[in-house]
Structures are given as structure tokens and as C-alpha cells.
Amino acid sequence: MATPYESGCDPVSPNRNLAPVSAELDDQGRLMVGGCRLSELAERYGTPLYVLDEQSIRASAQEYREALKRHYPGDSLAVYASKAHSSLALTGLVASEGLGLDAVSAGELLTAFDGGMPPERMVLHGNNKSVEELALAYSHGVMVVADNQHDLDCLAELVPKGGAPVRLMLRFTPGIECHTHEYIRTGHLDSKFGFDPDQLQPVLTALAGCAWARVEGLHAHIGSQIFELDPHRDLAAVMADALKLARELGHPVRDLNVGGGLGIRYVESDDPPSIDAWVKVVAEAVTLACRERGLELPRLMCEPGRSLVASSGVTVYTVGARKVVPGIRTYVSVDGGMSDNPRPITYQSLYTACLADRPLATADETITLAGKHCESGDVLLKDLPFPTCRSGEVLVVLATGAYNLSMSSNYNRIPRPAAVLVHQGEAELIQRREQPEDLLRYDLMPDRLRSLK
Template identity: 50%
Template structure:
């Protein structure tokens, strides 16, 4: 049977969460739409003072639309709340895997955040952006932390030459880095040790990384052997410990438990003569993708983590370490929407109505990969009454290319602008050229101005790396 539309929301206007005190007091991760979202006199959705229908006319679709105010607000809340609630030194670093590009790095760097990178490509992107912004080599080194469970020798050399901190994930890396230090004539290499704390959290299996059955980090039974080895290596400047328990987490207790476990391990490391002045508790705070989602605010998460670390340090008699957090999704996820143009429709009586858009799994693979849920509005008819339940399909030659099942929308027609919310994290960064679709453009919007930050790929871009052997031309 055809599903009947829910009574809430009645129109796209209901997604706008009015707040008379302004954007600065709202936690971006709890908002479905970017903080600057508004409806203009044309009944079109505006973000950053820019009409989305006009943006699509100018830049095409699909189009990623990144709200600068929402991104900056999230950065400032993380930074300022750690300074408020944690009595020691703190540093917030952005998990670049959520979305790595020159412009994203530049915005976040100007808010005095650092960067967590997980590949040579992310490292290069971050270094390139910071260099263009005028940061010195020393400043760049201090801002970057290099992650990864299987860093290549070339990537390790790249990180050592830059001077950034390497988060060591396994014995191969731990034993390779001293050799590289000697070959590259580096006296000391700053490192953190990644540990698997054995803490479960309620999230998708693919984004849980803190439980024992994980490809990441040293297991608890290896800790003392790791500390013993590091104590003997003059080239390893072990500055502390790192752990990350997963992503899109709504519970605070797992992070509080993590703080206690890590502080106890800090104390063990000190028994081996290691100072370990840094504690990196990872990230993982979730965002609101649907009306049903109810994540803690950034302030609530920071307060809980800060208090847990301070309490554990007091209990264990350990000086307060420099506390590092690595938010990614909760910094940028809610700051972006994706605008599509509606195309064909197919109605199957008594079963389902499909509405197809000009993108899909190539610009947002999360629904087909994680069964992720999203919210949607008709961006050019924000006050229109919701009167139908539809399935939003992508244009790829794949039955599973479904962006949203049972979406509640007004009557739609070809050419309408469909807007899917919360697409700032793991959309562009996981985008592909499946079916040889060019990847979308992206714009940064603020105060009525839209700046292109990613050009739309062309068909020639798709074949740029293709090679046609001469023998096939004869």
C-alpha cells in the first residue's frame, strides 16, 4: 500500500528551527538545516543569504552548498567550550576525512583548529592550503596529526619531512619510523600511540573503531611491550596516547568511559619513564540527520569529556594532559546541503512513486553503503503543503541507488529543486565517478555571496588519466 504522509512537518518551513537569540547559541550538530537557512519572498530556500534555485541556475546540479557561518560556529563552539570546561591545555583538530579540500582547510584553520589527516593526499591538501595561507613550516607541523592503519613508507617519509605528529597504529609503523628517522637524519619524530580501548557504542558496525575486534590500534595486552620498546628508541618522541571509539554516537557514557581507560594507560606509560603529556580522545559526536535523531549538543559533549578526563586524572594522580579532540562530522556535516534537479517520475499504483534526481550514489554513497537516512525539502516550494510519500532515486544504473525511501514532499515536477540536508560529511569525500558521472561542484556561501570551492568535473576530466596503447590504434 502507498504510505500516507506524516502530519509533521506540514511544509518545508517546519524544518526551519527559529531561534530569536541567533545562530551563535545553537549547536550546529542538532540542526537539520544550516544555521543561516531562511525562506525568501520567492518561497525558495536560502542559505548564507543565497537563493538555492539561483545557485543551481548559476552553478548547475547536483551542487554541494556549504554554509560558512555554520561551519565556523561549530569550530568556535568546540574550541571555546574546551577552554571553558577543561582546566588544562586543549586543542581541537578537524578530522579531514569528513571533507578535505583547500577551502575547507582554510576556513577551519582561521578558527585556530588543527587537522587530523589519514593519507598522503589529505596531508598534501592540508599542507598546501596552510602554505598558501602563509603559515610557517613549524606552524604547519604543529597543526597536523597523521593517522592511518597502513601508512606506506612513502607516506611516513612525507610526514617526517613535514614534521607533523604521527599517530602510530601498529608494530610495523613503530619499528619502521626509527629506521626512517636515521635515514632522513631526523633526531626525533613526534608520535602518539593509538590504542584499542575495548569500548562498545551503539552505531553502525562499519563506523565502530573502539571495540577489540577492530583493524585500528594496539590491543590492551600490547601496551606494556609498546611502552618498553619506545623507551629504548631515542628517535621516538612519544607525546601521548590516542583512541577513537566510533562515529555518529549519541551517547556520552562511552566517551566518559574512554577517558578513564586512557588516563590509566597514561599512568602505566609514566612508569616506563615516558612523560606522555598529550591525550587524544578522538571524536565521534553525531549529528541530526532526521527529526528522530537526538544527539547531545557540542557543549554537552565537551563538558562530559572534559569532566571525565579531569576526574580520572585526579583519581590516578596524573597531571592534566593536553587534551585533543578530533571532531569531523559534527563540525561540517550539518553545514552543507546538496541541491538536485528533479527529473523523471514513475508511479506504481498501490505500491510506490519514484522521483529521480540528477545525482545519487556517486555524490552520496552513504545510503547504499550504510543505509543512512536523510531529510529532504523542495527548495523552490518551501511553503507548499506536503501531500505525497515518494522514494527519491538516483540516476545510476543500480537498483540500490536510492537516496531516501518514503520521503514526505509536496507535489513535485521536473525541474524542481530537491534539497537533501546534512551532506557535509562523507559525501564529497566518498564521491565517485560511477557510471562515469562527473563529480559535482561545491560553493561556499556567506552574506549573500557564493564562492566556488570545487569546480564541476567535465567529461574530459573523466578520461584525463586514461591511456590508449598505440597497438590498439593500428
């Protein structure tokens, strides 16, 4: 079993470690995060429970900010991709660290506004934005990332005559592929996201005469959970060519947004580059590409999501049923699963697990860690070397700070878990646990069906 203490990684570098920065053992060998014992949090708040480490999030945000300053000679801004985990608390944290925020819906916009994120540090993404979402972004001065002609047509109707022009960033597909999961590979040409490269010149030409639009940026993104660095060098050259074209056509483009995609360590065999190494490659590549083309350096933007928050989070479960299929498999079930972590069944994602109060226990059997949902595929970890555990023990799955809470569901009418933020021995509730009766809030019963009781 991989544990947080056998990874051989620098413990102060969250994106290279399996556990949060603050993870440690108490004097009885029990796992603590943010100065809080995880089994005690399970008892206090119930399980499943999302636990987020404030120290880890701040450390990652500071690493991005400082690496950009160190390696890029121009202005820069890291923009948190809030789809990884959108909440008031997370918004407040990243805003206080000087980062911006990327939203993809009205819900994420409103969360960011209420969480204290300055609109001028925000961008709105999406391949099928509604008129209401565009209007909300425009009314607050949020930069809109135009993904297609539909966005531009809606905005042309939306902006009042004589009104302030909408701040635009054009997204295009750079035609660069990465060796990652097909479902999250967005930089190649066959993608629902962005203008095709051959559309860029006619779109920029058409926008040059539009009083309602001000093209201030260009955006491209090549994928997610990426460990490779070379594709980012290729991306810089493609984007610098686009920047040169846009400026030649008279657009005041000052922002070059290279997206996100840096991977993190989910299991011991994963070997992602550090935040500093990733930023260094991107910054140097953009600087070189612009100088080779005689371009004034743009403001360099990037959109970290997973690499900012994934390693900060753990999910705490309670062990329940055990089933032994002789000669085939041993199933150990927990009180959550695909409704609080859909990534294993969706992406075949791998994770690391341990017992909260026996994190360094020796693995003495192989189990399949199953969820409680009525799906054979609801498996969190398959063929996992693990210490024999008993019903009622608290089990921890690491690196669940991204795409777990934000992708959670009510499948099988199971309420969503609570979430707590831990820091310096204090735990604060940042999301209440749903109750079964909450799931009936939006249901309506036609009167004609009531009469059939």
C-alpha cells in the same frame, strides 16, 4: 516531510538543527543559505551542487574551542578530522579558527599544507601508512599516530641516525562499544585500528629506549555518529590508566586524544547531544580520571569531523523522471545519487529533503527519491512524505557537508559535482565541476587495440 523550520531546535546551534545556521526564507518563501537563494545557485553553477555555509562551520569550530576552554582546566586542542571533507577552503577555514587537522593520506596532508594548516597542529592517522606518507609527515614535523608495529618498524628505518625524533602518538583500542553502525564502530577490540590493550605496555617499554622516537600522546576512538555520553566517561578512565603507565615508563606524554564521533541530526527524530554537552562530559571525565590517579592534566585533544561540517552543507539537485508503480511505489529521480552521496547505499543513512523554492510545502504523496545510476539500490530516500513536484524543480538534501564530497566517485563515468562556499550573500567556487572529458585524462589506449577499430 521534515523541513528545516519544523525541527524545534535552536537555530544558532548547527549540530542540533537540520539546516545550516544561516538558512532562512526570502520574501517569497524560497530557501536561502548564506544569503544566497539555492535555486539561483543551481541555475548559476548547475546541479548536483554541494553548498557549504561558512557561518555554520565557523560557529561549530568556535563552539568546540570555547567549550574546551570553559570545561577543561588544562590546555586543549580540537583537531578537524579532514576525512569528513578535505579541501583547501575547509582547511583554511578551520585553521583560521585555531583548530588543528587530522589527515589520513598524503593527499590530505598536502591539502592541509597548501591550505595553511600549521604542521605542528596536525596528526597523521591510518592503519596502513606508506613509507612515503610517513616520510612526508616526518619531514614537516607532523605528529604520527602509530597504529601498529608496521608503523613503528617503518619509522625506525626512516628516521636518520642523529636526526630529530619523530613525534609519536600511540593509538590503542579501548574495548568500548557504541550502538552505531557496525561498519563505523572502531572502539571495540575486533578492529583494524590501533594496538590491542595488552600490547600497550610492551610497546611503550620498547620505545622507551629508542632515540628515534618521542612518545608525546595517546589516542583512542570509540566510533562515529554517537548520541550516547556514557561511553566517553568509560573511555576517560581507560585512557588515564594508559597515560599513567606511559609516564611511569618515562615517556613525556602530554597529549590525550579521545577521538571524535559526536553525531549530528540528519532527520527530525535524531537527538544528539550538543557540542557543549559532549565536551563537558569528556572534559570532566578526563579531569576526574587524571586527578584520581594523581596525574598532571594532559592537553586534551578531540577530533570532530561530522559534527563540525555535516550540518553546514546541503546538496542541490534537479528533479527529472517520475515513475508510478500502481499500488506499490512512486519513484522521483534526481540528476545525482550514489556517486555524490554513497552513504544511503553504504550505511542505509537517512536524510531530510525539501524543495528549494517551496520548502514549507505540504507533503501530499509518498515517494522514493532515486538517483540516476544504473543500480537498483541507488536510492537517496525511501518512502518519503513529500509535496508533489515536477521535472525541473530544484530539490535540496540537508546535512550533506560530511562524507559526501569526500566519498564521491565517478561511478557510471559521471563527473563529480561542483562545490561552493556561501557567506553574506556571496558564493565562491571551491571545487570546479568535473567535465566528462576530464574522466579520460588518465586513460591509456594500447596501440594494438586502436588498430582493431
